[in-house]
Amino acid sequence: MAWKKTVAAAVAAIACIAGSPGAIAQQAGTQFIGITGYRVGPYGANGAAFFGGFVDYLQLINQRDGGINGIKLSGEECETEYNNAKGVECYERLKTKSATGPTAIHPMSTGITYAIIDKAPTDKIPLITFGYGRTDATDGRVFPWVFPIMSNYWDAATGIVKFIATKEGGDANLKGKKIVLLYHDSAYGKEPHAVLEAEAKKLGFELKMIPVPHPGNEQQSQWLQIRQYKPDWVINWGWGVMSATALQTAQKVGFPREKMVGNWWAGSEVDTEAAGPAANGYYAASLNLGGKGYPVVQDIEKIVYGKAKVGSNPKLIGTVLWNRGVAAAMFTVEAVRKAQEKYGKKPVTGEQVRWGLENLNIDAGRLKAMGFNTMLPPIKVSCQDHGGSGQVRFQQWVGNEWKSASDWMKGDSALVRKMIEDSAARYAAEKNIKPECMGG
Template identity: 45%
Template sequence: MRRAISRILLAGNLLAGLTLAGQAFAEDSITVANLSYRTGPFAATGTPLMNGQRDYITMLNERDGGVGGVKLIYEECETGYNTEKGAECYEKTKAASIVTQPWSTGITLQVLPKTNVDKVPILAPGYGFSPMADGKVFQWAFNPPASYWDGASMILKNISEGNLENLKGKKIVLLHLDAPYGKEPIPLLNAYAEKFGFTLLPVPVGVKEMQNQSAQWLQIRRERPDFVLMWGWGAMNAGALAEAVKTKFPMDKFVGIWWSGSDADLKSVGEAGKGYRSISWSFPVSDSKVMKDIKQLVVEAGHSLLPREEFDYVFYQRGVVISMFVVEGIKEAQAHFKTKVVNAEQLRWGLENLKLDEARLKEIGMEGMVPPFSTSCSNHSGHSGAWMLQWDGARFVKVSDRLEADQDMIAPLVEAEAKKYAEANAPWPVNEECK
């Protein structure tokens, strides 16, 4: 108990120290806010991501004095993954921060209508509302490097061994959190099921059922599906894995989206989870230059909130990649607008002009940590592609080349749903000049 209390106090002191340090150079600084959730039922998966985001920014301040001669102030507003609290945090942070990072599909949907008025870009890497990829309609929202619909497409491509005709007659369960996040892939999966002749069976898991999914897994055992796809988060992931082991479901037929691929969740079942797969647009490369710098300047220097054993984890290093997206957007804006301290509108331009090719990733020391991608006026996702990772009993290993989503299936749905959203929220400004 004393150790737990000490860790909480240390975390609070370090976070407070970062904010106070930021205030000392506030005249020549840029504030980056994060609507975090280090508490509540999703804290186990949220915390390592926030630690990675925080540590990348801390490293840049320590190593480079910030970005382009400007210090970065990293601030968190705790939401507990609660939509109402998230909306409150958005209102508290929008004046000072050049970006909002909602960290929940529910919160993203809540603040999305405000973006055209407040002119603060939403950055929702690999989450949020999939049609946000349409930059013409969602001018202030970004979900790089890949959307949930990209993820669903790539999972189907992988489990069908590259030929979706192989899924004909199969039964696929979608085990999903009964929340906007968990329902995201359903429209696209339904379209695939209709086209390729497989049965999709959504099985929802309520927040109160996350740690006791016996009813859901009884249904799965009765249905005898060929595959179970998981759109889980927080305690739901560990609960599902425990039930899968208990019911002896074949782990190589159990596949999760990138938020259902946490080392901590798999370590809870250890060797019994061997074979479980998760699609992922990030991959931990602990000997990369950026991770070596973070280890030396932040972790070993005592500036991190990270438990040392989590340094190699997928989610921690994904957090590092996510903060890199913000920083690269800042750099693009600084160069284009010829200013050091960029504002929210200028960052919007920067996020719309990301060019993270292999040369750039190598230059910033992140080679192999995220697939190359770029954004544009019309493409706010980038559709980077992803790798399939598999749990070997102790850690996640890469078991596929880079997979790519089928945009022929996705693009028409994005266009239709974006148009539907704009009409439902009329008057909604659309950038007709964007091609």
């Protein structure tokens, strides 16, 4: 199987064709998977790692297992360049590419998620927003077609506060502390504002929110304000070049990196390697662990790269974002597998995959059987909870790799759940939606 890329830039197209022996876009009887990806542009480095892992896992399912219960996977990747307009264009193009639709779409952008969120119910295409997107979509009674699977931004924000509290010796010690949220001035960067304000009120810390204009390659004024404010901690809600620049500028103003915690999109090798020694000691939340010590990663290396020679980029294997891409593809595959249990071993439609996602139960045993072991926490999705976990883990950059700095932990689940339900209820009232479980 191979992947026909319809990319905007020649670079991705050529790279993809080169890695696609015997190009077959789609064949009758295959499960077609549409991918709205990005490998070029300002966030191309992040996207190349994520979608590299995503496609490599799908290749593994074909090469090692012969598909899902004998149904091979085919697909097409459309280049969005992390641009909302192009994301919508790709979504529209991919939804008509196969009789069963694109299976499920991973927009890999909060902006694109917002742009297509109202289209998904009409088109009957599930959106999987693994660690991004609209947080209140976790309430599946209002957003039956959206799956912010595993953990959402509010889980991340409250998890970070809990991690800081642990470092300070407990929640009580946060009282009177100063925390800065340095955020990407976009929909993505604004997503944690409400929950952090609620946390500040509840725990008694002082919160200052400082925006960084896109793309974030100049942060002198922001960090001088931080230097003057003298916070105890800085939360880095960055993406792309913003995170490396934040680390470099923190060094410039003498702010200790051991007092900086990034969210999970500001905690990969892409962010730290570019910053060099300035990144040493920096903490970041994570949705998944990096590294090659997992049987699934070793299988991909051996079968997809070694035997079949259809891998994306060997340099990226085991990096945090590549592993995240592998995990994201696994969610799609497992949703199809679940749907096949109910609807039969054949290519399944978006509607059927939606049911599969809503009934996904990946426990520790299943994770081990698939070779993921401790890379991810167990996940059990339901109609009320389209996340299924809410857990987060912390890691620290030690100069050449990310080292685990905590076990899987939850933030303030009760606060997050209440805010999700309140926000989802407002959305339902605004859009005239009657909250209810959709079923199969």
